[in-house]
Amino acid sequence: MMQLTAWPVLLPLIGGFLVLFARMGGLRLQRSLNLLIVLGLVLISIEMLKVSLTGVHQVYLSGNWIAPFGIVFVLDKLSAMMVLITSLLALGSLWYAIATKIDEKGSHFHVLFQLQLFGLNGAFMTGDLFNLFVFFEVMLLASYGLLLHGSGRLRTKAGLHYVVINMIGATLFLFAVGALYGAVGTLNIADMAAKVAVAPAENQGLIAAAGLLLLIVFGVKAAMFPLYLWLPAAYANTSAPVAALFAIMTKVGIYSIIRAHGTIFGEGAGDLAFYWTPWVLGLGMLTLALAALGVMAARGLREQVAYLVLASVATLLIGVGLNSPAAMSATFYYLIHSTLVAGGMFLLADMVARGRGEIGDKFTSAPIMPNAIMIGSLFMFGAVAMTGMPPLSGFLGKVLILQSALEQAWFFGILAVVLIAGLLTIVAMARSGSLLFYRTQPVNHLPGEPMNKAALIAVVGLFSASPLLVIFANPVTGFTELVALQQFDSASYIEAVLTTPAIERVK
Amino acid sequence: MELLIALVIGVMTTAGVYLTLRARTFPVVLGLTMLAYAVNVFLFTMGRLTIGMPAVIDPTAAGYGDPLPQALVLTAIVIAFGMTAFLIVLALKARGELGNDHVDGLHLAANEAPYEKLDQIKANQQSPNNIMQQSNQEVKP
Numbered sequence: 001m002m003q004l005t006a007w008p009v010l011l012p013l014i015g016g017f018l019v020l021f022a023r024m025g026g027l028r029l030q031r032s033l034n035l036l037i038v039l040g041l042v043l044i045s046i047e048m049l050k051v052s053l054t055g056v057h058q059v060y061l062s063g064n065w066i067a068p069f070g071i072v073f074v075l076d077k078l079s080a081m082m083v084l085i086t087s088l089l090a091l092g093s094l095w096y097a098i099a100t101k102i103d104e105k106g107s108h109f110h111v112l113f114q115l116q117l118f119g120l121n122g123a124f125m126t127g128d129l130f131n132l133f134v135f136f137e138v139m140l141l142a143s144y145g146l147l148l149h150g151s152g153r154l155r156t157k158a159g160l161h162y163v164v165i166n167m168i169g170a171t172l173f174l175f176a177v178g179a180l181y182g183a184v185g186t187l188n189i190a191d192m193a194a195k196v197a198v199a200p201a202e203n204q205g206l207i208a209a210a211g212l213l214l215l216i217v218f219g220v221k222a223a224m225f226p227l228y229l230w231l232p233a234a235y236a237n238t239s240a241p242v243a244a245l246f247a248i249m250t251k252v253g254i255y256s257i258i259r260a261h262g263t264i265f266g267e268g269a270g271d272l273a274f275y276w277t278p279w280v281l282g283l284g285m286l287t288l289a290l291a292a293l294g295v296m297a298a299r300g301l302r303e304q305v306a307y308l309v310l311a312s313v314a315t316l317l318i319g320v321g322l323n324s325p326a327a328m329s330a331t332f333y334y335l336i337h338s339t340l341v342a343g344g345m346f347l348l349a350d351m352v353a354r355g356r357g358e359i360g361d362k363f364t365s366a367p368i369m370p371n372a373i374m375i376g377s378l379f380m381f382g383a384v385a386m387t388g389m390p391p392l393s394g395f396l397g398k399v400l401i402l403q404s405a406l407e408q409a410w411f412f413g414i415l416a417v418v419l420i421a422g423l424l425t426i427v428a429m430a431r432s433g434s435l436l437f438y439r440t441q442p443v444n445h446l447p448g449e450p451m452n453k454a455a456l457i458a459v460v461g462l463f464s465a466s467p468l469l470v471i472f473a474n475p476v477t478g479f480t481e482l483v484a485l486q487q488f489d490s491a492s493y494i495e496a497v498l499t500t501p502a503i504e505r506v507k
Numbered sequence: 508m509e510l511l512i513a514l515v516i517g518v519m520t521t522a523g524v525y526l527t528l529r530a531r532t533f534p535v536v537l538g539l540t541m542l543a544y545a546v547n548v549f550l551f552t553m554g555r556l557t558i559g560m561p562a563v564i565d566p567t568a569a570g571y572g573d574p575l576p577q578a579l580v581l582t583a584i585v586i587a588f589g590m591t592a593f594l595i596v597l598a599l600k601a602r603g604e605l606g607n608d609h610v611d612g613l614h615l616a617a618n619e620a621p622y623e624k625l626d627q628i629k630a631n632q633q634s635p636n637n638i639m640q641q642s643n644q645e646v647k648p
Contacts, residue, residue, distance in 0.1 A: 148597070156600055
C-alpha cells in the first residue's frame with residue numbers, strides 16, 4: 001500500500017505529459033484522456049480513503065530515504081479527504097469545460113489542468129515544508145495559466161494582481177521556511193514538531209515569528225483578512241470551470257494551516273502550543289464580516305459568488321481558530337460542503353451569464369433567459385446551500401461550528417458575526433435572485449444562448465453533494481470526527497513519519 | 508562577515524519592497540527580482556556562515572558546511588527565474604491590452620490614451636465628416 005500514497009501525485013504529473021503529447025491526436029483525444037485520468041484519480045482517492053480509515057499513517061519515502069533526510073508523502077484521513085474533494089471538484093469542472101467548449105479558447109487547457117491537480121494533490125500529500133513550497137509554486141504556475149486562459153482585458157488585469165500577490169507570498173514563504181530551518185535545523189514537518197517541542201527558550205521568539213510569517217503566507221492562499229483583496233477580481237474574471245476548480249485553492253491555505261501549524265505548534269509544542277489560534281479566529285471573524293458586506297455590494301453574480309467563497313473560507317477559519325476536536329470536525333464537514341457547492345455555483349453563474357446574452361451576469365434587468373425555471377430553481381437551491389439556510393448542508397455545518405463554540409469566551413461575538421453575516425448574505429442573494437429571474441424585460445433584445453444540457457449535469461452533480469451531506473450526515477460527521485481526532489493526535493503523526501523504515505532491497 | 512551579509516539582505520529587501528510598491532509594472536518586476544535575491548541569500552545563510560568548508564564529502568576536510576540550504580537555494584532560484592519570466596511576459600501582455608503599464612491599467616497620464624481610444628481617434632481623423640465631432644470630443648488633453 002506504500003505506492004498508493006505516491007499515486008495521486010504521480011498520476012496527474014504523468015497525465016500532464018501524456019495529455020501534452022496527445023495534442024497531436026487532436027482535442028478530442030486530449031479531452032478523453034484528461035477525463036479518464038481524472039476518473040482514475042477519483043477511484044484512487046476513494047481507495048486511499050478506505051486505506052486511511054484503518055487509522056494507520058501511510059508514509060511513502062521518496063527515493064527510500066528515511067524521514068528527516070528524505071522527502072516524505074503522508075497519507076492520513078485528512079489528506080485522503082482533501083484529495084477526494086479535489087478530484088470530485090475537478091471532475092465537475094472538467095466536464096463543464098468540455099461541455100461548453102471553453103477548453104477550445106486557448107491551447108494547453110488540459111495540460112495545465114493536470115498540472116494544477118499535480119500541485120494540489122502534492123500540497124495535500126507532502127510532509128515536508130520546503131516541498132510544500134515547491135508544490136505551492138507548481139499549483140500557482142498552473143493556476144496562472146488557467147486563470148488567463150481565453151484572455152481578455154479584465155482577466156489580464158486581475159491576473160497581473162494575482163501573480164504579483166502570489167509571488168510576494170512565495171518570497172515570504174521562503175523567508176519563513178528559512179528562518180524555521182535556521183532555528184530548528186530541519187524541514188520535515190514531523191521532525192520540526194519534535195524539535196520545536198524541545199527548542200531552547202531563547203529560540204522560541206524566532207520560531208514563533210517564523211510561524212506567524214508562515215501564517216501570513218497561508219493566509220494569502222486562504223484569502224484571510226487583510227490578504228483577500230486579490231480574490232474577488234481574480235475569481236470573477238476567469239472562466240467558469242477554472243473558478244470552480246479554484247474553489248479548492250483557498251482550502252489549500254486552510255489545509256496548510258491545519259497541517260503545518262496544527263502539527264508543528266500543536267499540543268506538544270510547550271510554550272508555543274496553539275499560540276496562533278487567536279489570530280486565526282479573530283481574522284476569520286473580520287474576514288466574515290467584510291465578506292458579507294462584499295456579497296451585498298457585488299455588481300455581478302460571479303463577483304457575488306466569489307465573495308460567498310470568501311465568506312465560507314472565513315467560516316472555516318473561525319472553525320480552525322476555535323481549536324477543539326469538535327470544532328475541527330465541524331470545519332471539515334463545512335469544508336466538504338462549501339468546496340463542492342461553491343464550485344457548482346461558479347458554473348451556474350456562468351450558465352446564467354450565457355443565458356442573458358450580452359448583459360451577462362450584471363445585476364440589471366434583462367430578457368428572460370431560456371429555461372429560466374430550471375436555472376432559477378438551481379439558483380435557489382445553490383443560494384440556500386451557500387447562505388446556510390435549512391434544510392441543506394450549509395446550515396448543518398454552521399450549526400455544528402456554532403455548537404462547538406459554546407464554551408468559548410468569545411461565543412457571543414462569534415455568534416453575532418456568523419448570524420449577522422448569514423442574514424446579510426441571505427438578503428443579498430434574495431435581491432440578486434429576484435433581479436435575475438423576476439424583473440425581466442419583454443423580449444426585444446437578442447436572447448442569450450439556449451441552455452446547455454450537458455453542462456447542466458456538472459452543476460447538478462456538484463450541487464447534489466449538499467443533499468447527500470444532509471442525508472448521510474451521521475456517517476459523514478462520524479468520519480469528520482475521526483479526521484479531527486487524528487489531526488489533533490499529532491504525536492502519532494510524528495511517530496509514524498519518523499519511524500517508518502526504509503524498504504530493504506531484495507537480493 | 509555576518510554584518511555585511513545582514514546589511515546586504517536588509518538593503519535588498521528594502522529596495523525590493525519599495526520597488527514592488529511602485530505603481531508601474533516594470534519597477535514591480537524589478538522589485539520582485541530584488542526580493543527573490545534577498546531571500547536566496549537569506550536561505551543560504553540559514554545553514555550558518557562558514558569559510559573553506561566543503562558541502563559534500565571530502566576526506567581531507569576538517570568539517571562540513573550545511574549542504575541543505577544550498578539545495579534549497581538552487582530550487583528557489585529556478586522557481587524565482589521561472590516566475591519572473593512569466594511575470595515579464597504577463598506585464599507585456601497587460602501593457603498591450605490595458606494600454607499602459609500601470610498595475611491597475613487605469614490611471615492615464617495627461618498625454619496617454621488607451622488603445623481603443625487611439626483607434627477611435629485615428630478612425631475619426633480618416634473620415635472628414637467626423638472632424639467636427641472629434642474636435643468637440645477630444646479637446647481635452
